[in-house]
Amino acid sequence: MLEVTNAILHYGAAEALRGVSLTAEAGKITCVLGRNGVGKTSLMRSIVGHNRLTSGSVAFEGKALDRSAAYDRARSGIAFVPQGREIFPLLTVKENLETGYAPLGRADRNVPGHVFELFPVLRQMLSRRGGDLSGGQQQQLAIGRSLVMRPKLLVLDEPTEGIQPSIIKDIGRAIRYLRDSTGIGVLLVEQYLDFCRDLADVVYIMDRGQIMHRGQAEDLDNPEVRKLIMV
Numbered sequence: 024m025l026e027v028t029n030a031i032l033h034y035g036a037a038e039a040l041r042g043v044s045l046t047a048e049a050g051k052i053t054c055v056l057g058r059n060g061v062g063k064t065s066l067m068r069s070i071v072g073h074n075r076l077t078s079g080s081v082a083f084e085g086k087a088l089d090r091s092a093a094y095d096r097a098r099s100g101i102a103f104v105p106q107g108r109e110i111f112p113l114l115t116v117k118e119n120l121e122t123g124y125a126p127l128g129r130a131d132r133n134v135p136g137h138v139f140e141l142f143p144v145l146r147q148m149l150s151r152r153g154g155d156l157s158g159g160q161q162q163q164l165a166i167g168r169s170l171v172m173r174p175k176l177l178v179l180d181e182p183t184e185g186i187q188p189s190i191i192k193d194i195g196r197a198i199r200y201l202r203d204s205t206g207i208g209v210l211l212v213e214q215y216l217d218f219c220r221d222l223a224d225v226v227y228i229m230d231r232g233q234i235m236h237r238g239q240a241e242d243l244d245n246p247e248v249r250k251l252i253m254v
């Protein structure tokens with residue numbers, strides 16, 4: 024469904040991605056692991072259209088996206104939950120969810136029921152301001168907002184970062200539900216190894232702008248593989 028081929032990305036003279044190739048499939052959770060600063064966020068931002076690759080390509084459902092703006096990639100079904108969540112603190116929860124309507128036609132402008140089933144706290148807090156929510160609740164809101172646009176592929180950048188364990192569990196459950204019940208593809212960047220180990224169908228490990236390993240979640244039990252992630 025998503026195919027990244029030989030992606031190279033520069034920030035000025037610095038090379039952040041050095042020939043990355045990766046695929047993500049519908050109905051599967053693909054996890055990208057790696058230490059700080061190895062290029063995970065740069066890769067996700069290149070996929071969703073916030074970074075323009077120096078060379079290489081990103082294709083979604085067989086269509087090249089390299090000339091498409093982030094907005095068009097969203098319309099084609101790629102939703103992004105960025106690191107740090109980036110919800111609107113002064114808008115209410117309801118208004119934050121409604122910002123997900125942008126790429127939708129008028130008939131689809133509603134919040135799918137499963138958003139409130141997965142994250143009941145959002146229903147309880149609909150009229151509260153985003154900025155009044157805890158970090159974990161904001162992460163749930165950010166994921167909920169991305170689901171409003173009925174994505175085919177959900178790209179999540181470190182959804183567990185700085186979040187309390189009970190909410191991490193809820194988020195894990197939600198990701199699993201989305202894979203199993205809606206069949207969407209999930210592309211997940213993580214530093215939290217056990218979270219990935221529990222969820223992933225496919226695991227990629229990055230180091231210094233390159234993919235060092237592609238395999239399955241069980242590979243994370245292998246000390247040689249773990250070494251690529253440990254600080």
Ligand SMILES: Nc1ncnc2c1ncn2[C@@H]1O[C@H](COP(=O)(O)OP(=O)(O)OP(=O)(O)O)[C@@H](O)[C@H]1O
Pocket residue numbers: 034037039057058059060061062063064065066106
């Ligand atoms: N906008 C930018 N301008 C210049 N350099 C950048 C920019 N964004 C990231 N970098 C650099 O590119 C490299 C990869 O960063 P990136 O954020 O993609 O890594 P990461 O694996 O996501 O790290 P983290 O886990 O800390 O988010 C780092 O050396 C970083 O300093």
